[in-house]
Amino acid sequence: MNKNISKSKLALAILSLIITFFVWQQGLKESLDRPSVTYDLVQREKEISYLAQKVVPDNLTQFFSQDNTDLDMQEFLEESSLAEANDRNKVIMALIKDENNYFENIELNDDKYMDLLETIKKQKLESSLKLSKEFFHNFQNDKYIYHLIANKFNFDDSDVITNQFSRNMFMRIITIKLIPLITIIMGTTLVLKYIFKAIKSRTINWKPFDALELNAIDMVLLISGGFVVLGEVISPVFSMTLVDLLTKDLSFEIAQSLRIFAGYLFMALPPLIIIFYQIKSQYKTFTFKEDYLQFNYKPLTGSFADGFKGFLMIIPFVLLTSLLMDSLVQNEGGSNPLLEIVLNNNNYFAFILLFITTTILAPFFEEIVFRGVLLPILSRDFGIIVGVLTSSLVFAIAHLSIGELPALFILGIGLATTRLISGRLTSSIIMHSLWNGLTFLNLFLLRT
Numbered sequence: 001m002n003k004n005i006s007k008s009k010l011a012l013a014i015l016s017l018i019i020t021f022f023v024w025q026q027g028l029k030e031s032l033d034r035p036s037v038t039y040d041l042v043q044r045e046k047e048i049s050y051l052a053q054k055v056v057p058d059n060l061t062q063f064f065s066q067d068n069t070d071l072d073m074q075e076f077l078e079e080s081s082l083a084e085a086n087d088r089n090k091v092i093m094a095l096i097k098d099e100n101n102y103f104e105n106i107e108l109n110d111d112k113y114m115d116l117l118e119t120i121k122k123q124k125l126e127s128s129l130k131l132s133k134e135f136f137h138n139f140q141n142d143k144y145i146y147h148l149i150a151n152k153f154n155f156d157d158s159d160v161i162t163n164q165f166s167r168n169m170f171m172r173i174i175t176i177k178l179i180p181l182i183t184i185i186m187g188t189t190l191v192l193k194y195i196f197k198a199i200k201s202r203t204i205n206w207k208p209f210d211a212l213e214l215n216a217i218d219m220v221l222l223i224s225g226g227f228v229v230l231g232e233v234i235s236p237v238f239s240m241t242l243v244d245l246l247t248k249d250l251s252f253e254i255a256q257s258l259r260i261f262a263g264y265l266f267m268a269l270p271p272l273i274i275i276f277y278q279i280k281s282q283y284k285t286f287t288f289k290e291d292y293l294q295f296n297y298k299p300l301t302g303s304f305a306d307g308f309k310g311f312l313m314i315i316p317f318v319l320l321t322s323l324l325m326d327s328l329v330q331n332e333g334g335s336n337p338l339l340e341i342v343l344n345n346n347n348y349f350a351f352i353l354l355f356i357t358t359t360i361l362a363p364f365f366e367e368i369v370f371r372g373v374l375l376p377i378l379s380r381d382f383g384i385i386v387g388v389l390t391s392s393l394v395f396a397i398a399h400l401s402i403g404e405l406p407a408l409f410i411l412g413i414g415l416a417t418t419r420l421i422s423g424r425l426t427s428s429i430i431m432h433s434l435w436n437g438l439t440f441l442n443l444f445l446l447r448t
Contacts, residue, residue: 013217016224023228027400036403037339038326043089044343044446045176046073047144052170055163070096070148087113088145094120095148112138116149123153133157141346172445179438184319187312194313206384207423210294211376213282219377222274223394227369230270239266256341257350261357268365275373293372297426306422307430311438314414314431321407336401342443351444358440363432370395370412371419371428379420388416411435 050073074096077089085093087110094106094117108114116139123129133155139146140160150157198204214222239262247255280286297303342354370391379387392412396405419428 009217009221012225013220016229017220019233020224020228023233024397024400028397028402028405031400031402034337037336037343040340040343041442041446043073043076045173046076048169048173048176048446051143051147051161052166052173055166055170088142091116091120092145092148095145095152120152131155176442176445179442180315180319183312183315183438187315190309190313191316204421206420209376209379209420209423210292211380212278212292212373214278214373214377218278219374222271222278222369222373223398226271226274227267227398231267235266235270236263239263251347251350253345253347253350254353257345257347257353257357260338260341261353261361264357264361264365268361271369272365275368278373293368293425294376294423295426296424300426303422303424303426304430306418306424306427307434310414310418310422310427310431311434314411314435317410317414318407321410325403325406336399336404339439339443342440343446346447355440359433359437363429363436366395367415367419367425367429367432370398371416372425375416375419384420388413388420391416 050069074093077085077093087108090106090108091113106117108117116136119131119135123131131153133150133153136146136149136153139149143161143165147157147161150161240259243255243259243262247258250258276286279292283290283292338354338358342351342358345351345354374394375387375391377387378390381387382390392409392415395412395415396408399405399408401408415428415432418431419425422428
C-alpha cells in the first residue's frame with residue numbers, strides 16, 4: 001500500500017514539476033515584454049520636482065533646478081521611442097516640443113488626449129488662438145499636464161497649482177529622496193557592526209530551528225503542486241470568475257484591486273491547506289496553540305526589533321544590486337505589474353485593498369511557505385548556506401519577474417538570514433512587510 005502511495009506521490013510530484021517548469025518559463029519570458037516601472041518612477045519624480053519648483057527655498061534651488069525643466073523632461077522622454085510611449089507621454093512631448101513635424105507622427109487612442117492634441121495643433125497654426133482655462137477642465141486632476149497646458153496657452157493656473165499644493169509636492173520629493181538615504185546609512189552601519197561582531201567571535205550565531213518531517217517529494221508537492229499548479233494556474237480561474245460576477249457595477253480601479261485581493265487569497269489557500277495536512281500527518285493533530293513553524297512572536301517587541309534590523313541591513317545590498325543591474329542591462333523589463341497598478345491608482349478604497357494585499361497577505365503567506373517550511377527543511381538536509389541560497393532562489397523565481405529576480409534573490413537571502421538568526425518566523429514576516437510597505441509608500445508619494 002505504501003509503495004502505491006509513494007508511486008502516486010512521485011508521479012504527482014513529477015507532473016507538478018513539469019507543469020511548474022513550463023508555467024515559470026512562460027511567466028519569466030512574458031516578463032521580458034513588460035516595461036520596467038523604473039522608467040515611470042523616474043518620470044514621476046521629475047514631475048513632482050517640477051510642480052514643487054515655485055516653493056523651493058533659495059538655498060536648495062541648485063539641487064532641484066536640473067530636474068524640473070522642460071528640456072530635462074524632453075530629453076528623458078526622448079530616450080524611448082515615440083511608438084512605445086503611452087498617450088500621456090506623447091501629449092507631454094507635444095506640449096513641450098515646438099516642431100511641426102512631431103505632431104504629424106503622433107497616434108493616440110484616448111479621446112481626451114486626442115482632443116488636446118488637436119487643440120495644440122490648431123494653436124500651432126493659429127498663434128492668436130486664445131482659450132480659457134475652463135476649456136481644459138478635464139485635465140485639472142493631472143497637475144503636471146495642466147501646468148504645461150497653462151504655459152502653452154498663457155493662462156493662470158494658480159487656483160489649481162496652489163502654493164499649498166506645491167509645498168506638498170516639495171515635502172513629497174524631500175521624503176522620497178531622504179528615506180532611501182537614511183535607511184542606507186542606518187543599514188550600512190548595522191551591517192558593519194554585525195560584520196565586526198562576526199569577525200571577532202569567528203562565528204555566526206544561528207538560532208536552533210525546527211523543520212517539519214517532510215522529504216523532497218513533499219516539498220515538490222507543496223511548491224510545484226500547491227503554489228504553482230493549484231495556486232497560480234487553477235485558483236485564478238475561480239477567483240477571476242467570482243470577482244467579475246461581483247464587480248460588474250463597480251469602477252475599474254475598485255474591480256481591479258478586488259481582483260488582485262481575491263486572487264491572492266485564492267492563490268494562498270491551496271499551499272496553506274497542503275501545509276495543514278502535512279503538519280497533521282506528522283503530529284496526528286493540528287492545534288493553533290502549537291507553534292509548528294516557529295513563529296515565536298512573543299515578545300512582539302523583540303520580533304519587530306529583529307525584523308526592523310533585518311529590513312535596514314538588507315536595503316543597501318538590494319539597492320546596490322538594482323543599481324548594478326541598471327548599469328549592466330539597458331532597458332531591462334519585467335517589473336511586477338502590481339507596481340504600475342499602485343502607481344496609477346486614484347481610488348482610496350482600492351488603495352487600501354492593495355495595501356492590505358502587499359503588506360499583510362503577501363508577507364504572511366510567502367514567509368510561511370519559503371521561510372517557515374522550505375528553508376528549515378533545506379537547511380536541515382543540506383546545510384544552512386545551501387538552505388538560504390536555494391530557498392531564496394525559488395522565492396525570487398516564483399515572482400516571475402526577470403528584471404527584479406537578482407534583487408529579489410538578495411532580499412530572499414536577507415529574509416532567510418533574519419529567520420535563522422532571530423529564530424523567529426515572525427521577524428521575517430515583519431521584515432517582508434516593512435520592505436513591501438516601503439515600496440508601497442514610495443509609489444504612493446510618486447502619484448501625481
